[in-house]
Amino acid sequence: MKTLYDAGLDWLDERLQVRKAMEWASHKSVPVHQGSFFYYAGGVCLFIFGLQVFTGILLLMYYRVGADSSYESVRYISSKVAYGWLIRSVHSWAANIMVLFVFIHMFSVFLMKAFRKPRELTWVTGCALLGLTMAFGFSGYLLPWNELAFFATKVGTDIIGQVPAAGPWLLKFVRGGEEVTGATLSRFFGLHVAVLPALLSLTVGIHLAFVQIQGMAHEKEAPKTMPFFPNFFLRDAVLWLLVLNAIAILAVFFPWELGRKADALASAPAGIKPEWYFLAQYQFLKLLPARILLIPGELWGIIVLNGAGVLWLLAPFWEAALPDSMKDGAVKLVGWGGIAGLAAMTLWGHLS
Template identity: 40%
Template sequence: MNDQVIDRPTSLAQRVIDWMDERYELRSLLDAMLHVYVPREAKTFYLGGITLFLFFMQASSGILLTLYYQPTPDTAYNSVLFITSDVSFGWLIRSVHAWGANLMIVACVLHLLRVFFQGAYKRPREITWVLGVFLLFITLGFGFTGYLLPWDQRAFWATTVGTESAGAVPVIGDFLLNFIRGGATVSDVTLTRFFGIHTLVLPVSLAAVLLVHIVLIHQHGLANPKKPAGQVKPDEEPGIPFFPHYILDEAIAWYIVLAVLVILASLFPAGLEAKANPLETPAHIKPEWYFLSLYQFLKLVPRTVGVLTPVAAAPLLILLPFLDRNPEVAPAKRPRMIAAGVLLLLAITILTVWGHFS
């Protein structure tokens, strides 16, 4: 009778896991990572996970693009053209990368808004918020540096205009402009500089900050949007198991995002304008939609004000959890902060639409 138990065949996968577990105690690590609970009230809309998924998509499609892309002014444009029209599925990889960038910024901003309106940035999650805002800035940096790489007219002139605004910063403006462009104008040096930042500096920075961001989320678990952290008793509600319940929902969300990404990339593939010509500015140069509000703002106010306002606003956003000392998380109990958030959102939306149609 006992023989039966001893001789029960174990699958190969099981034996591999046992082998690893015996040496590295992987099971306890996996248990600690997966077997946590999500508060029943928590509504994340899976936005953080979606942003993470889009980052993976950007990293993998980006690595594929570097296999054919050439970061010099003479060859960049033709290499992008080559990827788009000659390489099998090149148009798809490139369009997924372009659309993924847009969707990642959308997901990132929606994630930030969700955390803001649910008050999930409050004690004890202050640092998680700070790192999250850095992740947003890094993502915007990706958008800005990646935009130049195809080296077409739009890329060249959007970067010229975009970097020009750095020159409006008082005192250090000239130095900053030179530093970003690697010279007085957008040139070959700017291209290699942006390429290096886009493919080395930013990915490494993002991965590092992201790792800490996720570890911190794991340490706290998800916030309860109804009660401040201090009032949630540990054993009050059992919550939903993170694995497999929450993970399964998240996986479904990823599939939907992947489908949206591929559909967008197929129906509206990334185009290419004429090759960059430093001697001819095309009409109506505008930045990508996520910089349109800044662009419109710069048109409305004096240059110095326009540049210094976001510079001053960034620390406010970063330090929000330390400035907003109200412990309440329910929107009804913090009307002023919610009103401020809605107003800012409204202003950014109006400026974006205005910028689009101006």
């Protein structure tokens, strides 16, 4: 007598050859070593992305984009909609924790040298995912149309205007005009709920496909492995539940504030700062003098930051070109230097 499970599986197998896929999955394994814990960071990012899609869709049911309605609708969500405060708070906290885990995932991959051949393209798609995640954060931050969001977006987009030649055009393109207005809000909304989810889903798909094809990287031959299904997957799930629990606690005890509605005519609130994941770059730009060798300091800053970004993106390629004796040292120096630099600048930015 076949069980209902087997009967269902047979039905699907006849049509989609699912047993073949299951057979493949059952052979999938994960190396077990000292740094195995960091393998879970990527899974947490994926889980939070799913959480963001779910809570984002719920918020979309009440959110009304527009300079006259965004703030009011978010206020309505927070104060009138049943569990609206929870969904909004979870969405905001999860966004921050997702960025944190993206950073943990990225630096752990870098320090474990998992970007090396044949995983160069996996690294490149990962970098693209980092960019998309940051763009998600930046665009989503404006959507409540509150004072902080307005001025943070004004300052953030001002930096784009410093790009030589194309700056003014880029600024106008991003803002939908000369200033941050309702047009900017509409653009950011479109970007946040349509363009970025599509791009991120596609890139995540490619990134995961590469990981499946190449398997988990490990520097040396790992002494043992563990099956992905069910062992690693169940361990992943345990961490997901703990992260979800942490987000729920943060959302309840520290509900995300809405603040005052954006007012273009008001002066910027004192001590305004960007979100923590942009704070290091912001602090770096702030430290630069007005002009260096007759060129605006901010432009130098943009060149340096973009240069660092390109070097980071091309890490698998320049690292491969280094003499063997220098490779490990260079990775350690760049990886730990990057973490220390980002952490120090973020802390400095936070305290100043």
